[in-house]
Amino acid sequence: MPTEPDLVHVFARHAAELSYDALPTVAREAAKKSVLDTLGVILAASGMEPAVRGVVEIVEEGGGKPECSVIGFGGRRPAMMAALANGAMAHCLDYDDQTPWGQHTASSIVPAVFAVAERRGGVSGKDLIAAVAVGQDIFGRLRCNVDWKKDWNLSTVLAVFAATASAGRTMGLSSRQVAHAMGIATMQCSGIMEMVAGRGSDLRGMYAGFSAKGAVLAALMAEKGITGIDRMFEGQYGFMNTYFGGGFDRESMVRDLGRDFLGSGTLYKRWPCVGTAHSHMKAAIDIVTKNDVHPDQIAEIRLHVGDYHELMCQPLQERRSPATLADAKFSLPFLVSIAIARRGMSVSDFTEDGLHDRAVLEIATKISLVNDPTLNWKLELPPGRVEILTHDGRRWSEEGRSVPGNADNPMGWDDICSKFRECATISVTRFADEVVTRVAGLAGRLEELSDATDLVKLLSPPAREA
Structure with a gap:
């Protein structure tokens, strides 16, 4: 007993x-x-x-x-x-x-x-x-x-x-x-x-x-x-x-x-989307902003994914071009593509017109996946890793750190108030x-x-x- x-x-x-x-x-x-x-x-x-x-x-x-x-x-x-x-x-x-x-x-x-x-x-x-x-x-x-x-x-x-x-x-x-x-x-x-x-x-x-x-x-x-x-x-x-x-x-x-x-x-x-995508988004934003990479220059975008990340990527073609707003917020390739196109994200990116944005969808066609078991989700999800290759042979790799809102880059009270006013x-x-x-x-x-x-x-x- x-x-x-x-x-x-x-x-x-x-x-x-x-x-x-x-x-x-x-x-x-x-x-x-x-x-x-x-x-x-x-x-x-x-x-x-x-x-x-x-x-x-x-x-x-x-x-x-x-x-x-x-x-x-x-x-x-x-x-x-x-x-x-x-x-x-x-x-x-x-x-x-x-x-x-x-x-x-x-x-x-x-x-x-x-x-x-x-x-x-x-x-x-x-x-x-x-x-x-x-x-x-x-x-x-x-x-x-x-x-x-x-x-x-x-x-x-x-x-x-x-x-x-x-x-x-x-x-x-x-x-x-x-x-x-x-x-x-x-x-x-x-x-x-x-x-x-x-x-x-x-x-x-x-x-x-x-x-x-x-x-x-x-x-x-x-x-x-x-x-x-x-x-x-x-x-x-x-x-x-x-x-x-x-x-x-x-x-x-x-x-x-x-x-x-x-x-x-x-x-x-x-960012108004699934939090488990944010580190990949931040890594991609860091690459294109630090190196001033234009989407037309990109040849390939490699997303390193663990078990849960892959749920957000399969089947890949459908995740590149999600059919619904709910699916869009959980589709890692689409979210990374928005992040690259906008160098950020806002609630206005998720509309019916946004689902068919040609610039975002074109970027998404360049995304490929690299399976990485070290990124599997156990308790805390490891930060995502992104590689970007350009047509002229340049290559960068970043891990997503200092994601806005995360513990290493927290939102203070003034930030919460600004978000509230935006909403x-x-x-x-x-x-x-x-x-x-x-x-x-x-x-x-x-x-x-x-x-x-x-x-x-x-x-x-x-x-x-x-």
């Missing part, structure tokens, strides 16, 4: 009892950055990604109690459905923040937390920061210590538990109730990597909506007294054995719990400059707010007719 409480109870106590004052400054700041960054990318998605409009229309058609804001589009809907809509927008541009190990959690946590905060009312900025920070920490502890075989999409499979813990903390649930909620969340725990690595599916972009909605549902059910699973993580038929064949490191998961917050290392994106300019609803400035200012002093939901209320215009 087990002598220690299951991890579900350990993490639930961590979530329910964590105070804002117990957080180190770096964890507080990371949570605040993730809040503003996530709100910004939701706004950008509302105006840039056609696929999310179907989800928003379903949410609008369902009606229900006007509890929570649908960001960008406006109106108020029941908490679960607002979390679904906002979560679907939070990741669909692949512009949301990420962990140092490559997965995403804020796009599940932040929509869930704001949904239950609006439903409850009176949630302070300090409590919201603590809720986001504890979810980020739980996600990191799970992510770093399971035997992942690249079969499950960890950004939803694990983030639903992180978001549930965050939602429970926001609602003021007891540790026992949070444990029940996390057990209930096993019924919402899903996502296969074929959704990410395959082609043609809009789900790759909107998957965080499902984990955000599932987290809200689980927390609300626990609040009503519905019970979860006592040995949810470590039971004979529990999560760890079912999803990872028992391959997990419990000791590392709980080491320094309450002292070391893994969300402190959150990375914020400057707001392409929202489906164009907000006045003073509103955008006010939201960024409120986020910067979130710990001073008596009601943290002032941020999202400002970003939700009056309801449209369903």
